[in-house]
Amino acid sequence: MNYNLAVPDEILLSIEKPxxxxxxxxxxxxxxxxxxxxxxxxxxxxxxxxxxSHLGIQILYGxxxxxxxxxxxxxxxxxxxxxxVLREKDIPLFALESQDPxxxxxxxGFTLQYEMCYTNILQILDLSKIALLAKDRTWDDPIVxxxxxxTYNPEPITDFFDIFYIGEGETKYREIFDLYKKARKDxxxxxxxxxxxxxxxxxxxxxxxxxxxxxxxxxxxxxxIYDDIPTVIYxxxxxxxxxxxxxxxxxVPYIKITQDRVVLxxxxxxxxxxxxxxxxxxxxxxREKDVEHLKELAVEAxxxxxxxxxxxxxxxxxxxxxxxxxxxxxxxxxxxKKVNISLPSLRIDAFSLDVMSKVQDVKKxxxxxxxxxxxxxxxxxxxxxxxxEDILRGSHEAFLGGxxxxxxxxxxxLPTETDEDILGIGDIANKVAVEYFETxxxxxxxxxxxxxxxxxxxxxxxxxxxxxxxxxxxKEEFLDKADKTxxxxxxxxxxxxxxxxxxxxxxxxxxxxxARGDRRLNEVxxxxxxxxxxxxxxxxxxxxxxxxxxxxxxxxxxxxxTTRERADDEIFPWDIINCGVTKAFLLREWKTAxxxxxxxxxxxxxxxxxxxxxxxxxxxxxxx
Amino acid sequence: xxxxxxxxxxxxxxxxxxxxxxxRYFQKAIRRAEIDIKYSEGFSPHQVISFAQPLSxxxxxxxxxxxxxxxxxxxxxxxxxxxxxxxxEGIEILAIKELGEREEKAMTAAYAAKYRIxxxxxxxxxxDWINEFEAYLKKDKLSAMKKTKSGEKEIDMxxxxxxxxxxxxxxxxxxxxxxxxxxxxxxxxxxxxxFNSLNKELSTNALDVHRIDIYRYMEDGETKxxxxxxTDDINTRFIxxx
Numbered sequence: 001m002n003y004n005l006a007v008p009d010e011i012l013l014s015i016e017k018p019x020x021x022x023x024x025x026x027x028x029x030x031x032x033x034x035x036x037x038x039x040x041x042x043x044x045x046x047x048x049x050x051x052x053s054h055l056g057i058q059i060l061y062g063x064x065x066x067x068x069x070x071x072x073x074x075x076x077x078x079x080x081x082x083x084x085v086l087r088e089k090d091i092p093l094f095a096l097e098s099q100d101p102x103x104x105x106x107x108x109g110f111t112l113q114y115e116m117c118y119t120n121i122l123q124i125l126d127l128s129k130i131a132l133l134a135k136d137r138t139w140d141d142p143i144v145x146x147x148x149x150x151t152y153n154p155e156p157i158t159d160f161f162d163i164f165y166i167g168e169g170e171t172k173y174r175e176i177f178d179l180y181k182k183a184r185k186d187x188x189x190x191x192x193x194x195x196x197x198x199x200x201x202x203x204x205x206x207x208x209x210x211x212x213x214x215x216x217x218x219x220x221x222x223x224x225i226y227d228d229i230p231t232v233i234y235x236x237x238x239x240x241x242x243x244x245x246x247x248x249x250x251x252v253p254y255i256k257i258t259q260d261r262v263v264l265x266x267x268x269x270x271x272x273x274x275x276x277x278x279x280x281x282x283x284x285x286x287r288e289k290d291v292e293h294l295k296e297l298a299v300e301a302x303x304x305x306x307x308x309x310x311x312x313x314x315x316x317x318x319x320x321x322x323x324x325x326x327x328x329x330x331x332x333x334x335x336x337k338k339v340n341i342s343l344p345s346l347r348i349d350a351f352s353l354d355v356m357s358k359v360q361d362v363k364k365x366x367x368x369x370x371x372x373x374x375x376x377x378x379x380x381x382x383x384x385x386x387x388x389e390d391i392l393r394g395s396h397e398a399f400l401g402g403x404x405x406x407x408x409x410x411x412x413x414l415p416t417e418t419d420e421d422i423l424g425i426g427d428i429a430n431k432v433a434v435e436y437f438e439t440x441x442x443x444x445x446x447x448x449x450x451x452x453x454x455x456x457x458x459x460x461x462x463x464x465x466x467x468x469x470x471x472x473x474x475k476e477e478f479l480d481k482a483d484k485t486x487x488x489x490x491x492x493x494x495x496x497x498x499x500x501x502x503x504x505x506x507x508x509x510x511x512x513x514x515a516r517g518d519r520r521l522n523e524v525x526x527x528x529x530x531x532x533x534x535x536x537x538x539x540x541x542x543x544x545x546x547x548x549x550x551x552x553x554x555x556x557x558x559x560x561x562t563t564r565e566r567a568d569d570e571i572f573p574w575d576i577i578n579c580g581v582t583k584a585f586l587l588r589e590w591k592t593a594x595x596x597x598x599x600x601x602x603x604x605x606x607x608x609x610x611x612x613x614x615x616x617x618x619x620x621x622x623x624x
Numbered sequence: 625x626x627x628x629x630x631x632x633x634x635x636x637x638x639x640x641x642x643x644x645x646x647x648r649y650f651q652k653a654i655r656r657a658e659i660d661i662k663y664s665e666g667f668s669p670h671q672v673i674s675f676a677q678p679l680s681x682x683x684x685x686x687x688x689x690x691x692x693x694x695x696x697x698x699x700x701x702x703x704x705x706x707x708x709x710x711x712x713e714g715i716e717i718l719a720i721k722e723l724g725e726r727e728e729k730a731m732t733a734a735y736a737a738k739y740r741i742x743x744x745x746x747x748x749x750x751x752d753w754i755n756e757f758e759a760y761l762k763k764d765k766l767s768a769m770k771k772t773k774s775g776e777k778e779i780d781m782x783x784x785x786x787x788x789x790x791x792x793x794x795x796x797x798x799x800x801x802x803x804x805x806x807x808x809x810x811x812x813x814x815x816x817x818x819f820n821s822l823n824k825e826l827s828t829n830a831l832d833v834h835r836i837d838i839y840r841y842m843e844d845g846e847t848k849x850x851x852x853x854x855t856d857d858i859n860t861r862f863i864x865x866x
Contacts (some may be wrong), residue, residue, distance in 0.1 A: 003637065008744075009682065009832075010684075010746060010747055010829045010830070011680045012640055013681065013829040014828065014829060018681070019640055019642070019645065022637040022638075024651070024712060025635050025712075026649075026653075252652060253650060254641045255646075303658075304656065306652030306656040307652065307655075308652075337655070338663055338669055463724075599687055621695050
């Protein structure tokens with residue numbers, strides 16, 4: 001145990017949740033720093049409860065610490081109260097395990113899960129007293145490395161990172177560590193070390209690429225400044241998920257966190273190809289883990305953590321071919337241990353309802369459908385397979401089983417959307433209510449009734465999706481659409497059974513700018529941070545006015561990144577990266593979408609997206 | 625089925641873990657140790673465990689108590705070994721005693737607690753607090769305003785202090801204070817009133833509180849006394865007057 005905390009007791013007692021900063025959790029790893037060559041600070045740039053819930057960090061934390069020469073520790077964003085104290089008392093930001101300053105580490109890794117965390121990266125660097133700009137760093141600073149979904153378009157934050165690791169983290173770090181050890185031993189320069197890294201597959205050192213723009217502001221070229229580094233960076237991927245490291249001793253926090261349970265990742269990738277979904281493209285092809293392997297992992301992780309709940313994790317768990325066997329096993333072994341099973345992302349059908357009735361309190365739990373759009377036409381455009389019939393049939397069976405709460409998720413602002421699609425949202429919600437009243441006769445309702453929550457989010461086009469060409473709506477259009485949705489719901493016969501929620505439009509617009517942004521945004525992010533922007537993902541701390549003011553000061557039009565219609569042959573900032581699917585495929589899908597046609601999923605028919613080049617997964621399985 | 629009472633310590637950074645999180649910590653530790661714990665009935669069964677008295681965040685202890693019911697066990701020492709094998713440093717199971725069937729829960733049987741009070745180094749008072757405190761404790765009546773559900777009321781703390789021992793060299797005070805459903809005196813209330821009596825204000829979080837043990841009430845013929853929940857040392861007994 002580390003008795004020497006970086007922050008004095010009386011300060012810890014004066015701030016919210018001191019447990020965020022004291023480390024020493026069950027399964028956290030402490031090593032003797034004299035015994036290791038590499039100290040790695042792994043950061044999720046958000047508050048502890050969010051960051052600790054992230055599976056990716058637990059994987060890399062466990063894997064790095066399994067290396068004898070590496071000690072990996074964790075860092076999260078100090079909440080605003082702690083942030084103020086650290087600045088006022090001039091206490092440098094520290095890692096949780098050793099409580100040593102982050103600046104003393106060899107590497108500082110960030111996982112970038114959403115765009116709205118970008119100012120928090122600067123907070124971490126700033127509090128750690130690490131030079132904010134990569135070009136100002138020396139060997140006295142850690143190597144700052146970014147990974148995670150946002151690094152598939154890292155251009156808006158290239159100034160702050162030495163390295164971006166593109167793809168799944170399990171494959172290349174060992175090589176990077178070995179290069180680092182050799183570099184320090186040989187006494188070569190930091191730039192030379194980065195140059196060596198840039199030769200590895202999946203490694204993008206943005207400083208070594210020169211971007212030229214056309215007069216209209218779009219990109220003319222992005223070219224390497226050395227001829228021995230790649231012109232396109234291919235994502236790294238685990239070829240066999242049964243052989244790769246999986247953490248069966250994850251760190252167990254003291255305080256309640258967002259994902260407070262054992263997380264069992266059952267597969268990566270998705271066969272569905274929803275056209276708005278970035279994850280569906282980035283993690284292709286679908287690779288399943290073997291069910292026997294998963295059984296072992298589940299038992300081990302439960303024994304090592306003492307958690308009372310286990311959750312299956314994947315993009316679409318119903319598509320896991322050995323799901324019945326896995327769930328059967330879990331129900332049996334979890335019942336003995338009084339462990340709960342949580343099953344997110346299951347398609348609602350007879351099988352899942354049967355399973356859910358065994359593992360949940362039907363009266364308390366709710367059904368979740370994500371039709372994403374209000375009409376079949378719109379759902380065909382986005383290639384969302386769910387039909388109205390699926391929803392009503394699923395609801396019918398669920399109502400028979402005793403459920404009476406339904407959550408419906410939709411998006412507003414999808415390409416080609418019309419008023420009819422928007423009004424369709426209220427229509428579906430109403431039909432679900434009607435289904436309830438028709439399925440459950442009055443005498444069987446026992447004073448209960450149907451309870452529907454319809455939520456809409458505003459569609460943000462993302463890189464590496466067929467919709468990367470699509471113009472995004474303005475804030476005004478979004479709010480107008482939310483209003484139409486609300487009115488549409490209000491006009492329904494069963495409107496009093498339907499509650500409607502919608503998201504903030506300002507934050508969606510900002511996310512849209514950052515998602516498809518280019519290098520010119522680095523300046524805006526840096527300035528906005530210096531003006532106090534931080535925790536932008538938290539509504540109460542998001543200052544849209546400051547952001548807009550900063551765009552103006554930097555002479556940058558934010559709408560260039562959002563509402564602009566992109567030409568088919570435009571060079572995108574993220575074209576420097578290859579995530580496995582080709583741009584030709586995405587363009588084909590974009591055109592198919594505009595013609596209102598669906599595409600097959602990977603198990604039905606290969607669409608030739610390009611991911612088969614990795615030589616594994618669903619691409620090489622028999623089709624149905 | 626066996627009812628067990630565990631004595632445990634809470635030291636080091638773990639002192640910042642709040643009471644509810646300590647409960648959650650033990651629920652997980654009991655699973656990791658594969659103790660055959662009894663669960664309550666119902667749709668969401670929970671472990672049958674309860675704690676004597678929450679400890680304030682920031683305070684350390686060498687005498688916390690938890691009661692638990694197990695369906696089966698090899699031996700008391702096996703339970704202790706299993707739990708200690710999965711404990712975090714800072715929390716240690718110090719002793720386990722098997723309870724009689726009719727014995728009261730620690731929560732209701734708690735009667736007093738012994739504390740060792742110091743000041744945190746950076747927040748030490750700028751006056752000779754230890755001698756002043758000694759003089760203060762000798763007063764006939766020690767008034768304090770105690771917060772209640774319906775506002776504040778004045779209480780006399782004197783009868784709630786069973787025993788004290790001042791170590792001037794160590795700059796610490798040991799206090800045996802009432803801690804029961806009828807009357808509980810917390811060190812912070814006593815020190816706050818002490819500071820007020822000198823027209824000073826106790827700065828928040830200045831007290832470094834260490835709980836030494838929790839006591840229960842016992843009678844032996846005519847003698848009424850209190851003693852730590854688990855003890856084999858007769859010298860730890862404190863005879864109550866009358």
